[in-house]
């Protein structure tokens with residue numbers, strides 16, 4: 001009974017450590033991730049119902065396909081991934097540690113036989129005279145050797161880049177570190193947004209996610225002094241979205257008129273503000289000047305959009321519409337003159353072409369002198385105390401991968417066995433834990449040169 | 457634009473290189489192979505010059521961004537990256553026949569770029585979202601990664617053809633003759649497959665990391681599971697599986713070759729399919 005239990009636990013442990021599990025999780029993660037790229041994530045139920053119909057919707061909903069990267073089964077796969085990494089390291093690391101800390105200094109024939117790079121030769125010289133030469137040769141051509149004497153034999157052991165064996169574990173650990181960073185960010189951070197109208201301030205932002213945005217108190221105040229969009233000359237292609245932001249903490253303006261643009265966020269007390277959207281806030285207002293053609297008399301009006309004005313001849317008019325950039329001609333208003341009992345007369349007035357309206361031939365000539373449209377700036381707000389952990393993980397992942405792929409722990413053993421007649425048998429073996437093919441070539445040269453050296 | 461003209465010559469040089477490499481397999485003439493190699497180097501030089509020139513033209517227009525910002529620019533850079541990795545492999549392995557299976561990727565890319573309408577080829581100023589140095593780091597690392605996978609895929613296709621032929625002609629002791637004799641040995645093809653992925657995978661990792669860093673800097677989330685990000689991760693998983701199968705279970709030969717081809721299919725979908733088929737933040741699809 002106990003042995004059964006024991007073997008079950010052993011089997012479970014082996015399963016957790018196994019590379020089969022690694023391949024399974026990697027392939028499953030790859031395959032299932034596709035789902036979330038085909039089904040749009042995080043939309044409203046109405047939208048899904050329209051696209052998929054009632055039955056499919058129910059099934060997808062149950063399977064968590066609409067937010068699949070946070071579904072229990074996907075997180076489960078990621079957990080399995082982590083367990084696999086940890087278990088494999090726990091199992092392997094002590095052994096690797098031992099290989100590195102306590103290498104075999106006095107190899108027996110058994111060890112030599114396991115090495116694919118191995119050579120035996122006989123020298124006429126005595127072990128004593130060879131000893132110094134070999135130590136010197138290893139030192140100049142490979143690495144300083146550790147020498148052990150046992151049973152009359154002399155053993156040399158030299159190694160390079162033993163630490164390369166830890167590259168794999170650094171990489172594996174880095175993935176766990178990235179996970180930890182992501183968890184810290186999710187638990188202690190938030191993603192939010194806020195819209196601030198020019199000239200106003202706020203100390204609350206709105207947390208995303210969940211069915212309803214919830215307010216979060218920043219603990220300080222953020223004011224938007226101005227928002228502006230610039231376009232590349234002669235086009236509608238945006239060049240710059242810019243908010244001027246002032247941060248007020250405890251009544252003190254700690255950051256004043258800081259420009260916040262896309263790709264250059266503002267950071268204060270671990271909370272970061274990103275330029276993300278904008279839009280008009282409330283009706284625009286206009287300064288219009290109207291000249292009576294007959295008399296040359298000029299009158300100026302200050303009107304909001306839709307607010308009626310009255311011309312010198314008593315006819316009412318209003319600004320019906322406004323465009324910040326009308327067909328690439330710049331700001332324009334649509335004016336409607338409303339003679340009682342007659343159809344409305346509507347026409348467009350361009351700010352950048354004040355003479356233009358005269359060509360209409362009307363009694364009154366309109367020009368748009370100025371306008372004011374308040375904007376709001378939309379800022380993403382993020383607090384992520386885990387992000388540094390994630391970057392450390394990423395850096396370790398790169399360093400670890402490069403070590404794991406391209407650095408190799410190389411070892412050389414040489415044993416001198418005294419033979420009859422003052423001769424010496426020389427055994428020579430070597431191993432590399434990566435890139436054996438290249439090491440084989442290196443070892444061939446190594447052997448040849450050593451022979452020459454010893455014969456000279 | 458002058459750079460467009462140099463891109464035309466680049467395409468021509470790559471095409472000639474491809475034809476010569478294929479002829480090399482058929483004629484077994486060393487000189488033809490050498491000719492292919494020279495044409496590939498000339499094409500690579502022109503490609504480099506053209507990208508540099510386009511950068512200069514962008515500066516003259518007053519924008520000055522690296523030419524890595526739209527589909528057209530990315531395709532010609534992809535061709536450049538393929539040549540970069542290919543020529544590195546050529547220096548190491550000196551296997552001219554490989555060119556016959558790698559150059560077509562570069563030729564197809566360049567030809568497609570040449571056929572794009574003028575408005576896709578024109579140098580446009582960058583919208584605010586793309587105004588960041590991270591764009592340059594991100595694109596360069598990703599594409600060198602993709603290029604590594606392209607070479608690996610080419611070598612894998614050759615491997616499967618060669619192995620298939622050898623088995624039909626009855627066992628290992630009668631190595632496939634005829635056309636196949638110019639192919640590198642299966643051992644070398646397998647090694648090229650592996651080495652190219654060993655270059656590609658760390659670069660893709662770096663590409664994903666730089667992308668995440670940029671996303672975090674630009675909008676405050678390093679990972680948002682947008683389709684492009686997710687697909688790059690899918691590709692990453694596939695090649696991670698490849699490398700682990702190789703490192704510890706000795707998956708070589710056929711299985712490795714198929715996995716490499718599947719991986720490159722996923723890579724192409726990540727690069728093009730996501731933009732043309734799915735929707736997301738990375739928006740060159742409209743082109």
Ligand code: HEM
Nearest residue numbers: 017018019022081084085088092168171175401404703704
């Ligand atoms: C980021 C990149 C990764 C690299 C560069 C990497 C590298 C390696 C290498 C080189 C080995 C062979 C170890 C040896 O020869 O002793 C290995 C083994 C292994 N890797 Fe990874 N790995 C990575 C990611 C992962 C991931 C994401 C997992 C997922 C769970 C994983 C799980 C394993 C397991 C279970 C083994 C076998 C352990 C053993 O038998 O020693 N690795 N990895």
